[in-house]
Amino acid sequence: MSTIHVESLSQEVARRIREMIRKGILETGDRVVEKPLCEALGVSRTPLREALRLLSSEGLIELVPNRGAFVSEPSISDVKEMFWVMSILEGTCARLCAQNITEVGLKKLENLHQKLEKHARNMNHEKYMAVNHRYHTMVQELAGSKVLSEVINGLRQRILLYRYRQIYQPNRLKTSMQEHRAVQESFRKRDPESAEKLMKEHLLRQGEVLERAYADVSESTRSQSNVSR
Numbered sequence: 129m130s131t132i133h134v135e136s137l138s139q140e141v142a143r144r145i146r147e148m149i150r151k152g153i154l155e156t157g158d159r160v161v162e163k164p165l166c167e168a169l170g171v172s173r174t175p176l177r178e179a180l181r182l183l184s185s186e187g188l189i190e191l192v193p194n195r196g197a198f199v200s201e202p203s204i205s206d207v208k209e210m211f212w213v214m215s216i217l218e219g220t221c222a223r224l225c226a227q228n229i230t231e232v233g234l235k236k237l238e239n240l241h242q243k244l245e246k247h248a249r250n251m252n253h254e255k256y257m258a259v260n261h262r263y264h265t266m267v268q269e270l271a272g273s274k275v276l277s278e279v280i281n282g283l284r285q286r287i288l289l290y291r292y293r294q295i296y297q298p299n300r301l302k303t304s305m306q307e308h309r310a311v312q313e314s315f316r317k318r319d320p321e322s323a324e325k326l327m328k329e330h331l332l333r334q335g336e337v338l339e340r341a342y343a344d345v346s347e348s349t350r351s352q353s354n355v356s357r
Contacts, residue, residue, distance in 0.1 A: 138178030160267035211335030224271035
């Protein structure tokens with residue numbers, strides 16, 4: 129098996145494991161047992177282990193010597209910091225996109241924006257997030273900076289899981305769509321300063337929503353603990 133094939137297969141395995149974590153099939157603290165997971169995914173142990181190493185670098189998997197791999201979860205402060213860093217990077221992308229955007233590029237964003245509107249109206253969170261990912265990636269592409277794009281790509285996978293989580297919080301889908309409308313309008317006006325500001329705020333609000341969700345879970349856990357005493 130070639131190195132390139134192993135790498136591409138391990139990346140696909142990593143994507144599928146991320147999906148399992150996102151959907152709760154694999155939960156925080158679960159031990160990743162290689163044999164049944166290999167059978168479920170239809171792969172050998174080599175690409176699985178490569179995928180686990182990749183997910184470990186993203187903070188989703190903890191590799192414990194002599195014990196195995198476990199599903200981990202970054203602290204809320206780590207998650208907030210990821211959104212803060214991403215807000216700066218994606219804000220810069222939005223500024224460059226607004227500066228450089230052509231009619232063809234704007235049309236591509238408009239098409240994706242209309243799909244976002246459709247999925248938001250239908251309250252289809254899954255399809256909304258799939259298109260949302262394509263929209264943000266398109267902004268990154270239209271920014272035209274290879275180096276910036278390379279820096280973002282690594283963090284994008286790490287943050288994607290948490291973008292999905294925040295969109296299911298109460299009223300977040302509606303608010304997210306409102307934020308996207310403002311961002312898209314800044315591209316229509318080719319307003320770099322506004323585009324950067326609005327995109328940064330969009331990312332920071334995602335982090336804030338998650339922080340409140342984490343706080344609610346912690347409070348609920350404490351309340352249950354007090355009741356059981």
